[in-house]
Amino acid sequence: MITRSDRMKLVHSDIRGPLYEEALRMQAAGEKVLKLNTGNPGSFGFELPDSVRFALSRHIDEAVPYCDMRGMPSARDVICTYHIGRGLQGIKPGDIFVCNGVSEAASMAMTALVCTGDEILMPSPCYSLWSNNAYICAGKPVFYRCDPQNNWNPDPADIAAKVTERTKAILIINPNNPTGAVYSRETLLAIADIARKNHLVLLADEIYDRLVMDGLRHDSVAALAPDVPCITFNGLSKSHIICGFRCGWMVFSGPKDELKDIKDAVTQLASMRLCGNALTQLVIPAALADSESTQAMLVPGGRLFEQRKATLEVLEKIEGVSFVPNRAAFYLFPRIDGQMYDFEDGHDFAMRFLHEKHVLVIPGGGFDWNEDIRVRIVMLPEARVLSGAMEMLRDFLRQHRR
Ligand SMILES: Cc1ncc(COP(=O)(O)O)c(C=O)c1O
Structure with a gap:
C-alpha cells in the first residue's frame, strides 16, 4: 500500500469521522438518525436571506x-x-x-x-x-x-x-x-x-x-x-x-x-x-x-434563541449533566458525570448514544478536549426536535447509571 504523507498522521476530523460514518451506515440500513454533528444551518431548514x-x-x-x-x-x-x-x-x-x-x-x-x-x-x-x-x-x-x-x-x-x-x-x-x-x-x-x-x-x-x-x-x-x-x-x-x-x-x-x-x-x-x-x-x-436577518434569529421568537431555550430547559433537569450556557453561536459543550454513568470516555458515550437512541453527537476528543466526558450538541434542529433529543438523552443516561 502507498502510505500517506507523514504530515497527515495526526490529522483528525471527528465531526465527519467514524461516528458520522456509522450514522450513515445506520441510515443506509433504514434507521432514522438525528445528526447533530455539523453546524450547518441550511440543512436544518434555516432559509437563505x-x-x-x-x-x-x-x-x-x-x-x-x-x-x-x-x-x-x-x-x-x-x-x-x-x-x-x-x-x-x-x-x-x-x-x-x-x-x-x-x-x-x-x-x-x-x-x-x-x-x-x-x-x-x-x-x-x-x-x-x-x-x-x-x-x-x-x-x-x-x-x-x-x-x-x-x-x-x-x-x-x-x-x-x-x-x-x-x-x-x-x-x-x-x-x-x-x-x-x-x-x-x-x-x-x-x-x-x-x-x-x-x-x-x-x-x-x-x-x-x-x-x-x-x-x-x-x-x-x-x-x-x-x-x-x-x-x-x-x-x-x-x-x-x-x-x-x-x-x-x-x-x-x-x-x-x-x-x-x-x-x-x-x-x-x-x-x-x-x-x-x-x-x-x-x-x-x-x-x-x-444584519437584520441574523439578528432575528437571536432574539426571543427567533430560531437560535428558542432552540437554545428548549435544549437548556430539558438538560438542566438531568442529574449528572452540567454545562455553561452558550452566549453565541449554536453549540453547547455539556459535561457528563463519569462517576455517575458507566461510560469509558466521550467516544464510548457518543457511540452508545448513537446506537441506542439514534442521535449523533461529537465527543470532546474531537475538539482536543480530554479532561472529562463532554460532547458537543449542535442546537440547530427546531425546538421541539431538540427537546425530544434531550429527553432521549435523559432516558439514555437513566439506563446507564452505575
Ligand atoms: C470556529 C470555526 N471556524 C471556521 C469554520 C469554517 O467556516 P467556513 O464555512 O467559512 O469554512 C467553522 C465552521 O463550523 C467554525 O466553527
Missing part, C-alpha cells in the same frame, strides 16, 4: 470571469468597512483576502506562516480545522486550557506558561466553537499582551461574531491590540446560512512591516488557486448590509 438571494440573481453575470486572486474589489471594500466598524485600525481593502470559506483562509494563512516545528498556541477545546492545519504544515499545536469555571474563557496564565522559543502565534476562537463562549475584554487584553511581549502573531477566528446573544458585546482582539500583528478570520457561512457557498476572508492588521512577508506568501497561495469562488463574493455587500 432574501438579501443574499436577490444579490446573487442581480449580479450573476459579474461572476463569469476569474476575479482578482485576493477577491473582488466590491467585496473587499465592504469587508474593510465592516472591520473598521468593529474597531480595526489602519486597514485597507489591500489587507483583505476573500477565500472559499474561513477553512481555506485558515489553510492559506497557516501554510504561509508555519515553518517545520513551529508551535501555535490553540484553545482546548478547539475547532479541529486549526490543529489539523498545524499538523499539515509540520507545525505543532500546543493547547492552552479554556476554563468552564470561568465561562470558558482561556486561561492567560496557562498560555504564558506554554510560550517557548518555537512559538509563532496564538489562535483565539471567539465566539468559540464548541463552547459558544464570548470572551471577556480582560481575557483578550491579557492574551494580546502575551503576544506583544513574545513577538507572536494573533490569529483570531471570529466567524461567529454576528451571532452573539443576550445583549453581550463581542470585542475583536485586533481592535484591542492595534500594535500587534493580527490576522482576523470571518465569513458568511453561519450568519447568512450559506455554508455551501464557501464564503470567508482574512484581514491583516497591526504594524504593516511585521506581516509583509506572510501577506506576500498568502498572495502567492491565492494566485495559485487563481481566485476564490466569484459567485459567493457577489453577495458579500448585500449580506454585510443585512
